[in-house]
Amino acid sequence: MSLATFFQHLANGISLGSLYALIAIGYTLVYGILRLINFAHGDVFMMATYFAFYGIAIFALPWYISFLLAIILTGILGYFLEAGAYRPLRNAPKISLLISAIGASYLLENLATVLFGGRPKSFPTPKIFTDMVTIHGVAIQKLTFFIPVVTLIFLFFLLYLINHTKSGIAMRAVAKDHETASIMGVNVNRIITLVFVIGSLLAAVGGIMWGMKFPSIQPLMGVMPGLKAFIAAVIGGIGNVKGAVIGGFLLGITEIMLIAFLPSLSGYRDAFAFVLLIVILLIKPTGIIGEKIAEKV
Amino acid sequence: MKRNTILTLISLAILAIAIYFIDQNLDSYKVRILNLCAIYVILAVSMNLINGFTGLFSLGHAGFMAVGAYTTAILTMPQAVKLQNFFMVPIAKPLETLNLPFLPALFVGGLLAAFVAFLIGAPVLRLKGDYLAIATLGFGEIIRVIFTNTQTITNGALGLKSIPNTSNLWWTFGFAAFTVIFIAFLINSSYGRALKAIREDETAAQSMGINLFKHKMLSFMVGAFFAGIGGGLLGNLLGTIDPNMFRFFLTYNLLLMIILGGMGSITGSIISAFIITIATEVLRFLDDGMTIGSLTIPGITGLRMVVFSALLMIVVLFFTQGLMGTKEFTWNKLLNRSQKPLAKGGRS
Numbered sequence A: 001m002s003l004a005t006f007f008q009h010l011a012n013g014i015s016l017g018s019l020y021a022l023i024a025i026g027y028t029l030v031y032g033i034l035r036l037i038n039f040a041h042g043d044v045f046m047m048a049t050y051f052a053f054y055g056i057a058i059f060a061l062p063w064y065i066s067f068l069l070a071i072i073l074t075g076i077l078g079y080f081l082e083a084g085a086y087r088p089l090r091n092a093p094k095i096s097l098l099i100s101a102i103g104a105s106y107l108l109e110n111l112a113t114v115l116f117g118g119r120p121k122s123f124p125t126p127k128i129f130t131d132m133v134t135i136h137g138v139a140i141q142k143l144t145f146f147i148p149v150v151t152l153i154f155l156f157f158l159l160y161l162i163n164h165t166k167s168g169i170a171m172r173a174v175a176k177d178h179e180t181a182s183i184m185g186v187n188v189n190r191i192i193t194l195v196f197v198i199g200s201l202l203a204a205v206g207g208i209m210w211g212m213k214f215p216s217i218q219p220l221m222g223v224m225p226g227l228k229a230f231i232a233a234v235i236g237g238i239g240n241v242k243g244a245v246i247g248g249f250l251l252g253i254t255e256i257m258l259i260a261f262l263p264s265l266s267g268y269r270d271a272f273a274f275v276l277l278i279v280i281l282l283i284k285p286t287g288i289i290g291e292k293i294a295e296k297v
Numbered sequence B: 001m002k003r004n005t006i007l008t009l010i011s012l013a014i015l016a017i018a019i020y021f022i023d024q025n026l027d028s029y030k031v032r033i034l035n036l037c038a039i040y041v042i043l044a045v046s047m048n049l050i051n052g053f054t055g056l057f058s059l060g061h062a063g064f065m066a067v068g069a070y071t072t073a074i075l076t077m078p079q080a081v082k083l084q085n086f087f088m089v090p091i092a093k094p095l096e097t098l099n100l101p102f103l104p105a106l107f108v109g110g111l112l113a114a115f116v117a118f119l120i121g122a123p124v125l126r127l128k129g130d131y132l133a134i135a136t137l138g139f140g141e142i143i144r145v146i147f148t149n150t151q152t153i154t155n156g157a158l159g160l161k162s163i164p165n166t167s168n169l170w171w172t173f174g175f176a177a178f179t180v181i182f183i184a185f186l187i188n189s190s191y192g193r194a195l196k197a198i199r200e201d202e203t204a205a206q207s208m209g210i211n212l213f214k215h216k217m218l219s220f221m222v223g224a225f226f227a228g229i230g231g232g233l234l235g236n237l238l239g240t241i242d243p244n245m246f247r248f249f250l251t252y253n254l255l256l257m258i259i260l261g262g263m264g265s266i267t268g269s270i271i272s273a274f275i276i277t278i279a280t281e282v283l284r285f286l287d288d289g290m291t292i293g294s295l296t297i298p299g300i301t302g303l304r305m306v307v308f309s310a311l312l313m314i315v316v317l318f319f320t321q322g323l324m325g326t327k328e329f330t331w332n333k334l335l336n337r338s339q340k341p342l343a344k345g346g347r348s
Helices: A003-034 A041-057 A063-089 A094-116 A142-164 A166-176 A178-183 A188-213 A223-236 A241-261 A263-283 B003-025 B028-053 B061-076 B079-085 B093-097 B102-124 B129-149 B169-188 B190-200 B202-207 B212-238 B248-261 B266-282 B284-288 B303-318 B331-335
Strands: A132-135 A138-141 B290-292 B295-297
Touching (some): A003 A041, A003 A138, A003 A142, A003 A166, A003 A188, A003 A223, A003 A241, A041 A063, A041 A094, A041 A188, A041 A223, A063 A094, A063 A188, A063 B303, A094 B129, A094 B248, A132 A142, A138 A142, A142 A166, A142 A188, A142 A241, A166 A178, A178 A188, A223 A241, A223 A263, A223 B129, A241 A263, A263 B102, A263 B129, B003 B028, B003 B169, B003 B331, B028 B061, B028 B169, B028 B190, B028 B212, B028 B248, B061 B102, B061 B129, B061 B212, B079 B093, B102 B212, B129 B248, B169 B190, B169 B212, B190 B202, B190 B212, B202 B212, B248 B303, B266 B303, B284 B303
């Protein structure tokens, strides 16, 4: 393998990793606060791609307006998802919450099949993103550079929000302890909603860029990226935003490199992440930078 | 013999007579639906053993079913059919001539599924709650990916076609009855009480001297065994299988059944397996459209599944207990309803 192709694979790995990272943040935020795997997150991501698709392809909006609308609509979807599927079960046993999450995911997938049709659609990627740039003889799509940059910008905003704003402090407080936070005057429900909306917004950004990078979209497209992003969040240490980003990049790059170096294994690409998950959970269940949570009896 | 045993035997005999008449009189479409009902009883009850009685939230059932379905199919297919199927890549050598009758093939499928459960259970059963859910879901997907890629054994994405149809109402209801009786015995044995103790509180169960890992593994393997048998019957009934049949959708459908019936109730799982399977057929008009008089209402493909997933949400949000909760049908309850007062200690 020449150095040029190696860098091409690396660039691809980084941009795939950025997408995983964007989705993984949504998982990690929700898990941090509710201790719940939001199974429907991958489907929120799928819905965002369809919103953007309809904006451009059916309503013929300029791409930036369509993307903005898609992101806003996905935020609203996240709000209703939380209010409909999770808030009624706030005090229910955890298993009910988990089943509700699976049910919500199942419902979104089936709704999408009915509303958008089961056949794959081709995402209309705006021309400026698909242009090629040639660096030292390696032709790479502009999109490949665009994705990590956008990811880092959103990550920066998110970290600012969590570390330096009142809402961010409240979020961290709720993650530590719901009751104590509410005694201190934090509106726990409002914060949980906020977390869901932020997670959905980031998933929307990821979904739109995913649609541009892998332009065949279909109602089940969210399942695999969703599961893999969750795995990325676990690898990085669930509940930790930076961990989710590190895990996302790690998973994206290893996945691409695995296929690049061992093409015979490319059929097993989807299995690889799960093997990695099981290994991580057995060796270091708290992930790379996760904190240990003592179990109460 | 005890009264209850006699009553159970009588009802089994009635079931056999009913099957005999159904087999003679109903058309093949209705028989097929009843076959599916019985197979889903096997699958739902076995999944309930793992999820409802032991409290292990496992989503790997489709994977175990795939193992059973493929094993049974490959073992029962005659050599000529195998050659027809594997026209892209020839089948691996020893499998080509390997042939077993239906019953041993089913058991081999079930045992293989249980063995796979043993292999993945060793690492995965250390996990709890949602981690276990995602690891088992991942395992189900891994099985699917492996079966898509091992072309010399499973014929890859093309799947297996013209599997010889052996299963009929006797097979499916026979196995359904066997599954229900076996699992009911297991639940009421000391093992079953240990499983329920683990479900209620792992730490407390452990301090009472219950070996957590051993019991979880037992439940996981028995559940997988029956999932394998159910998968084998399903593949045999349908005649064709391919890896995409065993996606997580299948597991979600089973989950809907055990939630609707009540987590931890065999009776509930049986009832809801029948309800859901029959409803799947009855609601077919949602997908295909229907005609009332001169009015034609076009169907919307996939609407049926929306109804089912909405049903799952409604049950989870508003009827957490499902139809039966953890209650069971017993002869005592049925017969002693009017005989009061209760015996000492409040038990009937």
